[in-house]
Amino acid sequence: MTKLSVNINKVATLRNARGGNNPNVAQVAVDCEAYGAEGITVHPRPDERHIRYADVYTLRPLVKTEFNIEGYPSKEFVDLVLKVKPHQVTLVPDAPDQITSNAGWDTKTNLAFLTELMDVFDEAGIRTSIFVGTDIPMIEYAAKAGADRVELYTEPYASLYPKNPEAAVVPFVEAAKVVRKLGMGLNAGHDLSLANLKYFHDNIPWVDEVSIGHALICDALYLGLKKTIEEYKKCLH
Ligand SMILES: CC(=O)[C@@H](O)[C@H](O)COP(=O)(O)O
Numbered sequence: 001m002t003k004l005s006v007n008i009n010k011v012a013t014l015r016n017a018r019g020g021n022n023p024n025v026a027q028v029a030v031d032c033e034a035y036g037a038e039g040i041t042v043h044p045r046p047d048e049r050h051i052r053y054a055d056v057y058t059l060r061p062l063v064k065t066e067f068n069i070e071g072y073p074s075k076e077f078v079d080l081v082l083k084v085k086p087h088q089v090t091l092v093p094d095a096p097d098q099i100t101s102n103a104g105w106d107t108k109t110n111l112a113f114l115t116e117l118m119d120v121f122d123e124a125g126i127r128t129s130i131f132v133g134t135d136i137p138m139i140e141y142a143a144k145a146g147a148d149r150v151e152l153y154t155e156p157y158a159s160l161y162p163k164n165p166e167a168a169v170v171p172f173v174e175a176a177k178v179v180r181k182l183g184m185g186l187n188a189g190h191d192l193s194l195a196n197l198k199y200f201h202d203n204i205p206w207v208d209e210v211s212i213g214h215a216l217i218c219d220a221l222y223l224g225l226k227k228t229i230e231e232y233k234k235c236l237h
């Protein structure tokens with residue numbers, strides 16, 4: 001079964017626009033779970049332009065499904081994750097001022113750095129995931145670093161999908177097969193949407209979890225949050 005983890009960054013973006021507490025990010029997380037989300041993802045960035053470090057502490061006792069914290073492993077981020085102890089931490093190689101994630105790790109160059117981090121999080125009992133592209137050696141080095149899972153960066157799939165779905169998914173199927181062979185769990189995310197999720201899942205039904213934020217929150221403007229989550233879950237069956 002593939003779990004749907006809702007990334008609530010964009011809910012925080014809207015809240016931050018006025019400086020108050022509307023929408024209430026914590027309540028939205030609770031409601032996402034009530035509507036069927038099997039996880040909540042947050043990606044705190046150094047400028048706190050959406051999810052703030054304080055939100056992460058607030059959310060921890062409220063999230064009853066799976067809490068996934070994504071981000072670049074700066075000292076502040078690692079300290080936050082070790083204090084909050086989510087179910088899963090996903091390491092993403094983003095620069096501090098990056099608009100959004102736009103690549104996976106070079107796991108070969110960063111092998112020593114990532115291995116050390118995997119050890120730290122393992123010791124704290126937190127499942128680890130490394131954000132990677134579909135380049136097979138990058139997946140193999142993520143396994144060498146000791147990651148429990150990888151998260152495939154799906155933006156290249158999402159951008160090619162409207163023109164050529166088959167060509168878009170082929171590298172992801174190949175990468176997903178390697179992940180399975182190496183005995184790691186498989187996550188996927190970035191720009192997944194109601195338009196492209198079902199085809200992705202039909203081709204890679206063994207994906208453990210997808211984390212979806214931007215498109216899902218946009219769809220919720222039209223469909224409402226409950227119906228939106230139900231529609232995304234239908235794509236995963
Ligand atoms: C790793 C990843 O693909 C997502 O976490 C994405 O970066 C969401 O972050 P933004 O909401 O800041 O775009």
Ligand SMILES: NCC(=O)COP(=O)(O)O
Binds near residue numbers: 070189214215
């Ligand atoms: N890990 C990907 C994620 O959490 C959400 O990415 P997006 O759907 O906002 O592009």
